[in-house]
Amino acid sequence: MQRMAFYGSSLLSSYWNGAATYYRGLIRALAARGWDVTFHEPDVWERQAHRDIEPPEWCRVAVWEGSTEGLRRAADHARHADVVVVASGIGYCDDALRRAVLERARPEALRIWWDVDAPATLAEMRGAPDHPLRRDxxxxxxxxxxxxxxxxxxxYRALGARDCVPVYNALDPQTHFPVEPDPRFAADLGFLGNRLPDREARVEEFFLAPARxxxxxRFLIGGSGWDQRALPENVRAIGHVGTGDHNAFNVTPRAVLNIARDSMAQNGFSPATRVFEAAGAGACLITDAxxxxxxxxxxxxxxxxxxxxxxxxxxxxxxxxxxxxRIGRAARARILAAHTYHNRAEEVSALLGRLAQRELHP
Structure with a gap:
């Protein structure tokens, strides 16, 4: 069994952390294929106070203090892994953590940079020739x-990466599936997403303008931050929606809306987790183009x-x-057939196996 140290924002909490279900689906599927994974996440942004899940049986979770000493101790664990993953958007001294993990990883360990917001990261690096990630x-x-x-x-290749492979979002059928409608989420159209600067203008265009x-x-908006904004009278803001309520949120409105963030919409080929979650629940999904x-x-x-x-x-x-x-049923059938985290874990495991052989026999 190979050991993987995965440094990310949070596995336990989706609070201001849209990558949570992506991490959960991938790591659960990797564990099912024999990987021994420890997920290292910082105690920052009140995420630990807003947990959706407790540490699961398929992954160890090491929560580290958001401090210089906490970072050092977390990075020390990289020396015990066969594969070391550092993700983007961790939330505490990301550049320093990435450097520390790279320094401590064993020479024979595979090192992976896992970018959960690649279009935005690339835009940052292109605008900053001295960006720390360019060096790393x-x-x-x-x-x-x-x-x-x-x-x-x-x-990524143009900026110095040895190789780059997209590992797309997918469905975890054990967590997202059809449920009975819940009156709390009754609406003609629902949208779920935190209020972020690079999303707000598109939410105005694709959600609030149709509401007016x-x-x-009836329109329903879930996610942190929207209660602080002026909204049309027929729009109801309900704040953060825990992952345990996502299925009901997706199936109760007549349709649910996906709105890509600016960079992902401009780049394309970046389906958000909610696309697969909604389809997995059998929801009728409307998406921006x-x-x-x-x-x-x-x-x-x-x-x-x-x-x-x-x-x-x-x-x-x-x-x-x-x-x-009808649309919801068709979407669920398509996603179950071709886009589950089992599919993604097969791809990742096969690729890591080939990389390990390349390192052993260059």
Whole structure:
């Protein structure tokens, strides 16, 4: 059994941490394939006070204090692993942690940089020739990304990465599945996502503008930060929605909306976790348009695609319950067939095996 040390934002909490379900799905599936994984996460941003889960049986979780000493102790554990993963967006001294982990990893260990927001990271590096990650990239054996397709692969290679492979979001059927509707989430359209600077303008366009155009329809927005913003009268903000409620949130409204963040929409090929979570629950999903959607769901058959807020309003104006249920069933069937974390773990395990052989027999 190979040992993996995975340094990320949080496995236990989705609070201001959209990568939580991505980490959970991947690591659970890797553990099922025989990997011995320890997830190292800092106690910052009140995440430990807002846990969705307790440490699971399929992964050890080491919570480290958000301090210089806590960082040093966490990085020391890298020396015991066969594979060392450092993710982006950890939330405490990311550059210092990345350097410390690289310094402590055994020479024969595989080193992986796992970027969960690659388009934004690449934009930062292109604008800063002295960016710390530029210096560190050649020390990693490979870059894995949350998505991004060929533009992200080319971008990372151009900046010095040895190789780059997208590992897309997927479905964990054990956590996201159809449930009975919950009156707490009754609406014609629901959207779930934290209020972030690079998302807000698109939420205005694709969600709030349709709400104003359809005053007789009910709109529901979940996620942190929206209660501090002026909203149309027919929009109800319910704050943070724990992962335990995601299935009910997805299946109760007639449809749910996916809105990509600015960088991911511009780059394409970056389906968010909520795309797979909603499809796995059998929800009728409306998404803003982005390049590559057809690789995951068929537009018009398994997902409804809108180029702007006007098209969102048009879709809601004609979408009935029967059609919404049909689209949801079709989406769930497609995702279960081709886009589960079992599929992703197979890909990752095979690639790590080939990399290990390359290191042993260069």
């Amino acid at each position: 990239l050649p020390r990693f054996d490979i870059v894995f990304t949350y998505g991004g397709g060929q533009p992200v692969i080319d971008g 155009a359809l005053p007789a329809r 982005w390049a590559g959607i057809e690789l995951f769901l068929a537009p018009g058959q398994e997902v409804l695609v809108a180029r702007d807020g006007h098209e969102v309003a048009e879709i809601l104006g004609t979408l009935d319950e029967a059609e919404a249920r």
